[in-house]
Amino acid sequence: PVATSGPPSPAGAELLRWQWREVQAPCLVAAWILVASLAKIVFHLSRKVTSVVPESCLLILLGLGLGGIVLAVAKKAEYQLEPNMFFLFLLPPIVLDSGYFMPSRLFFDNIGAILTYAVVGTLWNSFATGIALWGLHRAGLMDPGVEAGLMDFLLFGSLISAVDPVAVLAVFEEVHVNETLFIIVFGESLLNDAVTVVLYKVFNSFVELGPAHIRATDYVKGVASFFLVSLGGTAVGLLFAFLLALITRFTKRVRIIEPLFIFLLAYVAYLAAEMVSLSSILAVTFCGICCKKYVEANISQKSRTTVKYTMKTLASSSETIIFMFLGISAVDTSKWTWDTALVLGTLFFILLFRAVGVVLQTCVLNHFRLIPLDRIDQVVMSYGGLRGAVAFALVILLDREKVKAKDYFVATTIVVVFFTVIVQGLTIKPLVTWLKVKRSDHHKPTLNEELHEHAFDHILAAVEDIVGHHGYHYWRDKWEQFDKKYLSQLLMRKSAYRLRDEIWDVYYKLNIRDAISFVDQGGRVLSAAKLALPSMPSRTSMSESSVTNLLRESGSGACLDLQVIDTVRSRRDKEDAAMHHVLRGSLYKPRRRYKASYSRHFISPDNQERQDKEIFRQNMKRRLETFKSTKHNVCSSKSKARLKEKGKKKAMSNKAPNGKMHRNVPWQEAASVLVMVSSEEEESDSSETEKEDDEGIVFIARATDEVLQEKATPGSLDVCPSPCIIPPSPTLAEKELPWKGDQADLAVYVSSETTKIVPVDMQKAWNQSISSLESIASPPGVESGPQHRRFACPVLEEQPQSASQVTLEHSSCFQFPSHVPASGRSQSDSSPDGAEQQELQPLMATEEQQGRVLPTTEPRWLMFNRASHL
């Protein structure tokens, strides 16, 4: 049945139906957001434009353009910034974002100045502007159409004088003035909301009552309501912050909705405050500021990231929409009436009174402030008093019946907002540059700084105690003690509370940062590796550093371990072994990197990068050339040592890795990258430079066989002469792990000594992996006959692979058998390593295939060796 055209018949079922009406509203919202977001992309295509013109200006202009198009098409202005939508949906995300990410220490350090400017400043601005405009009106300078009395002008003054958080944030974020200046202007714009709301409401009710009906008690009520609104709003915020922190304490099993709680409760705080007509902006601001510390400690790292991004996204899109709609709303000429005197008068007065107010207040404040605000700061503060969407929304909310001059006020507000955002927004940047305002120095936090600041706090509190003056530091100290004793224990998870310490946090963050930068560097080295060794995984896969990549990387590195013997192992063992290699490569690497850079340093401090690559290639080449022989030297020396003194093999067996290590540099560098490395590096460096752990650092003279070894590898040591740091002793597990040959001794360096600087959770992971490795029953070693037989078989398969490396140099290949007798044990030790790596590394298969053709005598040598050994 096909639906006939015309009115749909109720009988026939429809395949499709046009349902625009149902989806109209959300569709329009989505469309506007999309337009705004696309516009943002377009703006940022050109760096030049955005570096000169603030985004808010561009958005307003865009709004004007779009509004003009809509007006031209629809013949009437359809869209405008609805006050309800603005206050209920657009404003909360911005305020929450600014509250949550407010640098709370800075905020509370300057709270005195912020409150003064917010309360006294706003009051002064409102009254002065209102009265001045009224005077202008009385003087007959305004159009007679402006029907307004003193109360109307005071009402207008109250809404026009408040500095707007959205506009201030949008402009100041791009200007980068110093933090103190920023926090004062921005804090003021947030906290003056209470004053604005109260004044607006009081005057509005006065206007509605009519001047004749106002009684003295109404004034008293007005003053009382100020305290009620501001303190009430703050209290609501604190209450919800407490609730929020408490809730996040118990979200351990429902990590996925952790971020939701934060947004929900903050929003509910906003709505609750709005519901009882308290200052909702204050509520959300304080909710954000106060909950952050506890919430951040409770929620997981991923939730933290989610919260951060969601909040920023919401705030940013709200801001975008607000500015765009400001532009669109301005096109609607039916709503406003122009009066030149009023507009110019308002502009002049708000600028004048803001400047006067700032100067007067600063004068007083500087008597109390420890860091006085100088002239330049005052200029920026006066000039930074931007008005924005809050004023616009408030003026739209006025009742035309009661406030006769509403249309005039709307026009004036639009002009004022546009003027401040566009003109002042455009000029503030050049002004700041011209005045040489102290910019914020974005240096990264250092550990020392954090330590000293903590020490400072304590010193200052102590001095205040000694002097007997209960000042700011005293109360801060008291608060921190209270917080530590009660609040944190109540609001934080036990695990979080335990580890929470600011110094520790900074330390942890720095470690992570270093690690990331290290990974970047590792990537650079790897690109060189790619040139030399095609079988390496590509640079891109490296940067992704997924587990499989890590496995592969370590695999490719380890395939160079020649002696490969397969054992029957479970999947779990393989995983453990792979993990072990990942850890070994990555944890150990820093020291080698340090040495590499150090050797770089020795050759020439300039041209580091180029030389790095060059050295790398040289080393690689040399290593290929001498790989075989050196390897066997090492093996022989070690196994000799073990034969000689079975029980106490510490010092002697440690010799081998020293020589070995240098040659390994390039390979290991290329091998793998893991994030935890840098902490390792710090430790190793610190131990090296400061000689803190006496037993940890032993400089030993090279034994004779190692000198020989050096001769066998001409030049490799003079490229990287490096200190030989020998840890106290390799752990037993490391020695007995079946898949470690001579290289396994390298891992000794990451023994218990070196792990201690790794952040605790990483340490845990490390320890776990170590213990899991230990739990694998390692082959008993030399003594067990059957096992050797088992090992011997796979050698047939695996040996050729090693030979394939050697095919480049035939001479070294033939050396091989002569060394085998001595190195038998270590071969059997290390072989599973390679075998397992090979399984992980399909890339190597082709090479192996080629290698198959190679000498078949070798296995026999091995067999023979084993037998004799037994």
Next chain:
Amino acid sequence: LSAFSPHSPVTSEQIEHLHRRFKQLSRDQLTIRKENFDSIPDLEFNPIRGKIVHAFFDKRNLRQESDGLADEINFEDFLTIMSYFRPIEMNMDEEQLDRFRKEKLKFLFHMYDSDHDGKITLQEYRNVVEELLSGNPHLEKESARSIADGAMMEAASICVGQMGPDQVYEGITFDDFLKMWQGIDIETKMHVRFLTMETIAHCY
């Protein structure tokens, strides 16, 4: 009372306040001993209390070219120590500011350098960090140590740059200390307001 140190621009009113406080602490003696500081109840919770009290008796802080520890300090010394905590003034020129800054840093440096050898060694640094973190019973000594190690590393990298393997960074000298503080306005942080001081009767 008039014999206060020449470079402490504290007003006479403040000095009177301080003197009253001094007498209160010393129990009307002419000098203060270490034990007198024990009577300050609020100081008890301060994790680096020992270091701070120590600084009051450190002769390096009291006058130039002297070393060692004083057993007791008189009011003049007390004022000298207090003058380290005065805020900057608007009319200071660059040179004065620089000297002012150095003085404050010197005070801090002496606090860390407990063995008076002109260097903050790793061990000294560790002690400070341990004391700083002693407020948190859950943080182990190990982590305090590793933090100190990390900080020392950082200091070494700031002050020396790339180091050779045999090179040993023995400790932070005062010059290094100055280097580390570059860009941080210590002068705007290290001060206490003596202005609105009221004698605290309720301490006793």
